[in-house]
Amino acid sequence: MSEGADPREPKASELIGEALGTAARRAGLDPSSSATTGHVVWKAMGGWRGVVESVLPSLIFVVAYTVSRDLVVSLIASVGIAAVFTVVRFAQKSPPAAALGGLIAAAIAAVLSLLTGNPSDNFVPGLLTxxxxxxxxxxxxxxxxxxxxxxxxxxxxxxVAWRRDRRKRRAFFWLTIAWAALFAVRLGVQLPIYLSSLDPANRESAVALLGTLKIAMGLPLFAPLVAVTWLTARALYVRRAATPDADAADAPR
Structure with a gap:
């Protein structure tokens, strides 16, 4: 252990922070950025392409299943459009991570649905996530x-120096709780509907409802929370830059 290192500090914190921070920076969520809130949120969603890649596979699955009542056809349509998005990204040499992740998720969901014969299992990976x-x-x-x-x-x-600042600790605690609440609300609303689909009599209505809720509780809830998170983090560090002694004043004694 290097001299001056805090033995109580978990070594994993730096690795986790680096991974999360790198992902946030790639998504445009850098508190030091001077970009407008709207620009940051839009970039975090991936722009129009990101919105389409996020929404269309689920939408196509629900529409195809509602019209055809054919699970295989619906899954082929959903996975197919996700594959098209991935191929287009590779062809344009743009970052393929989002589309590739969507393709993998769609493929896993398709395999699960085919194994069980329950179209609502197409939404299980999202529930687990x-x-x-x-x-x-x-x-x-x-x-x-x-x-x-x-x-x-x-x-x-x-x-992890922010942990010595009570103001930052509180802010980051409540922001993290807010994100936990977002995921919990999604799960709390959608899980009972999925469970109802285990009864074959409820499957058709459950598929349509789950698809609608997945879209409605996706980006429309994600975007405002991204904005709040970014604005809060930026405000904390702007204040620090303006008053260098603020952290020391707030540090526990």
Whole structure:
């Protein structure tokens, strides 16, 4: 261990902060940026391309299944459009991560639905993702290492020094709790509908409702919370830049 290192500081914090911070920077969420809030949020959603890539596979699946009642045809249509998005990104030499991730998720969902014969299983990966993200956010906040703080600390080059500032600790705690609540709300609303689809009599209505809710509770909830997170983080660090001694004044004694 290097001289002056805090033995109580978990070594994983730097790795997690770096990973989260790098992802946030790639998404345009850098508190030091002078971009407008609208620009930041739009970039985080991936612009028009990101919106279309996020919404269209689920929309096509729901429409195709509602019209045809054919699970295989609906899955082929959904996975096919995700594959097209990925191929286009590779052809244009643009970052393929988002489209490739969507393709992998669509393929996994398709395999699961084919194995069970339940079209609502197409939404299971999304339910699991919300459960995992929500749990990670909640646990990180409760143990005093909120993931939003780790990402912001890496982006601003201060590591975990923000933990010595009560103002930042509170802000990052509540921001992380807000993200946990977003994932929990999605799961709380959609899971009962999925469970109802286990009864074959409810499957057709459940597919349409789950597809609608996935879209309605996706970007429309994601965008405002991105804006709040970015504005809060930027305000914290703007204040620090304007008053260098603010952190020391707020530090626990």
């Amino acid at each position: 919300n459960a995992a993200y929500g749990t990670a956010m909640l646990v990180s906040a409760l143990i005093g290492w909120p993931l939003i703080g780790l990402a912001a600390g890496y982006l601003m080059g201060e590591g």
